[in-house]
Amino acid sequence: MKEILIRLFAHEELSHEEACNLMKGITRGDYNEAQIASLLTVFQMRGVKVNELTGFREALLTTRVPVDFSDFQPIDIVGTGGDGKNTFNISTCACFIVAGAGYAVAKHGNYGATSVSGASNVMEQHGVKFTNDESKLRRSIETCGMAYLHAPLFNPAMKTVAPVRKALQVRTLFNLLGPLVNPCLPAFQLLGVADLPQMRLYTNTLQRLNIGFAVVNNLDGYDEISLTDEFKVMTNRYETIYRPSDLGFTISRKEELYGGRTPEEAASIFDNVLQNRATKAQTDCVLINASFAIQAREPQKQIEECVSMARESLESGRAWNTFCKFVSMNS
Known part of the structure; x- marks a missing residue:
């Protein structure tokens, strides 16, 4: 050393x-x-x-606990975290919209570190029990198109650095590694990053790993598409900066994406989005992220078609039904 x-x-x-x-x-x-x-x-x-x-x-x-979902060709939807915005569970909501649209999703997540509610927090609020039993996870993805992989159950090696990370209390390279160590090695990924240098690093890395991807960043510092400003998307095929209006969306106010003060509040927002009862800003934010996830999975589709598919999954009730079935199977 x-x-x-x-x-x-x-x-x-x-x-x-x-x-x-x-x-x-x-x-x-x-x-x-x-x-x-x-x-x-x-x-x-x-x-x-x-x-x-x-x-x-x-x-x-x-050193991971491996899971083989290769026959499903799943996508993971994840943000690097650490943007300090305390938004609600946007990427996790997007997972169920994408699953409701007919695509297999294998979400790798953990408890919130810099926000009130991470993916694992919102899952626990709904009674979901975490497991690394591959047969149970496989039944979940077969039945409702969604499996949730709680990171601590699959990456035991990370425990060795936990005391140092806790003592430092700042972001480290292990924050960068989190989105890259999904134990099922998904074939596709939508990855949200908080700044442009990270965007370039992940794009080059995912190209090296031969993963179908879209890396997204809102240019005002969100690690997802927040629609609060222009946003950038980099994929295997293109690199573009969009205005929300380019895709039929309006600019949202930052406070409209607030994730609440407690995990219970965050879970309530989550449910409202998937039941199509949320505010326009909350709904649009999830829809746009789900849309680029669908395009990452099906790169031949135009993004406008992907937006329509995401909206139909939500408005038809399929996204909520998918979530309810998921909770039922995993509780």
């Missing part, structure tokens, strides 16, 4: 293999907390490169 730190202090980059071996050492407990904290600080200051990120990812995936 001393040699690696000296190289990193001199602004050298690690190869994929070096990063992979380093992360394996971290997960085995080979290094002390001061060394790990120093390493995380270096990467936070100079940024992580694609080779390093893919190497770290490979190491974490070797």
Whole structure:
């Protein structure tokens, strides 16, 4: 570790293999907390490169509890978190709209770190019991098109760095890795990021991993499409900045996306969206994210068609029925 730190202090980059071996050492407990904290600080200051990120990812995936959903070709919809906006559970709502539109979704999530309610919080509010039993998860995705993978049950290696992360209390490269270590290795992903440098990093990484993707960022700093300003989308095929009006939406006010003060409030907003009883701003925000997820899954479709499919899933009640069936199966 001393040699690696000296190289990193001199602004050298690690190869994929070096990063992979380093992360394996971290997960085995080979290094002390001061060394790990120093390493995380270096990467936070100079940024992580694609080779390093893919190497770290490979190491974490070797220790995961694997789940094979390859026959479903699922999509994951996730944000990096940490944008400090405390929005409601937009990406999790979008998952059920996409599943209601007929696509398999394998959502990898956790408790909220920088918001009141993360994906796991809203699931628990509805009585969902987390599991890493592949047969139960497979029945869920077969029956209602949706499986939920609670991250701590699948990534045991992350426990080794939990004390350091808690002590540092700042974002680290492990926040970047979260969206990349879904244990089922989904074929497609909609990934929301909070800034443009992250957008470029993830785009290059997902291209390297040969995953069908859309990486999205609202240009005022949301790690999802919030419709509060212009937003950027990067996929395997194009890179575009949209105004909400380009796709028939109006600008939303930031306060309209507030996620509430408690997990109970967040769950209430979640239910209102899926029952098509939410405010226009809340509904539109979820619809636009679901639309780009559908396009990531079916890149030959024009985004306008994907918006229509997402809206039909919500307004027909299929999204809510999908959620109710999911809760019934997983409680």
